[in-house]
Amino acid sequence: MGDFRVSVATAQELRRLRDWADDEGWNPGVSDGQAFFPTDPQGFLVGRLNGEAVASVSAMRYGADFGFIGFYIARPAVRGQGYGIQVWQAGMARLEGRNVGLDGVVEQQDNYRKSGFRLAWNNIRYEGVPSAGGQDDGVTLVDARTVPFDQLAAYDRRFFPAARDAFLASWLSLPGHAALVALRDNEIQGLGVLRPASGPSRVGPLYAASDSIALSLLTALSATTPGLSIAIDVPDINKPSAALVEQLGLTPSFETARMYTGPTPDLDLAGLFAVTTLELG
Incomplete structure (x- = not known):
């Protein structure tokens, strides 16, 4: 699998995550990172394979008991190799003990349920x-x-x-x-x-x-x-x-x-x- 490590993203890498979200067709805001990064600077995690960023997740801490997961992306070239789930687990560990929310693609609902999530509503x-x-x-x-x-x-x-x-x-x-x-x-x-x-x-x-x-x-x-x-x-x-x-x-x-x-x-x-x-x- 090579040398794979998960650590906190830099501000520069957050701009890269925005580009990844753009590649996924999510239509991110032009200046989203300028508001996202100060919210919880340690909450953006990147998985690096042999030093190259290939996967990401955001695990935002709000107050003492709420958290939110986002930016869960594995780059197409490494999908199905277990890197995404390692980043996911690191994000969830950061939010342990909190009520955690997410907005996930509908086809992944079953996987999110396996991680303990329950549907509240859909966003259209x-x-x-x-x-x-x-x-x-x-x-x-x-x-x-x-x-x-x-x-x-x-x-x-x-x-x-x-x-x-x-x-x-x-x-x-x-x-x-x-x-x-x-x-x-x-x-x-x-x-x-x-x-x-x-x-x-x-x-x-x-x-x-x-x-x-x-x-x-x-x-x-x-x-x-x-x-x-x-x-x-x-x-x-x-x-x-x-x-x-x-x-x-x-x-x-x-x-x-x-x-x-x-x-x-x-x-x-x-x-x-x-x-x-x-x-x-």
Whole structure:
């Protein structure tokens, strides 16, 4: 098998992982690594065969008891040789004792079950150029950068199992990211982010107190890239979300399974119209 070792990735190697994800057709965001790396710099693991990186996984620690697995990739030339599973085991060992989540390709569900994961819902990626949307006259849309961060972090916690302030602060402020908040009487009623990607611009997260607010946010975000395609990962457990994007003319293109090793976290699923990222949750 040669000399195979698993260790923490460098910041430079994280850029390579993004390219690997691109090769897999996952359409990663152009600047994802700039938000990913500070979230948990020791959480990106690379398997090196005779010194060359050939496999990867991310094992993000959030708070004291939650973790998320992503970037599980073995390069095509080494698949079926046991290198991927070694990296996987190293990632899971890093998250031992935590409730671990992942968004995995549906055909791998049985393998994930063998590792103790249980299905919570599926995320359906919809893509296309949105048709004319609408505006909820009861809310005002503002740049997220103008809203006190403590309010944004508290709002995000309704939809994510743990605090992730470092990630969120970067995600909302990276160049090229459009981040909008829906306000009513100075209270947050929704949040949406659009970011440039290798292919269609990615929307995530999209949180909203109602369908009409979600539509307002999605309409405004897509207007920042007029006439261009977007991609949005919609949890099928939120039926109105799928109906909303289909109303805009988007069509399904990809599907992943959201799974957890422990109980499904108590989240505001009715307000979760799109997950943030399939790699980090």
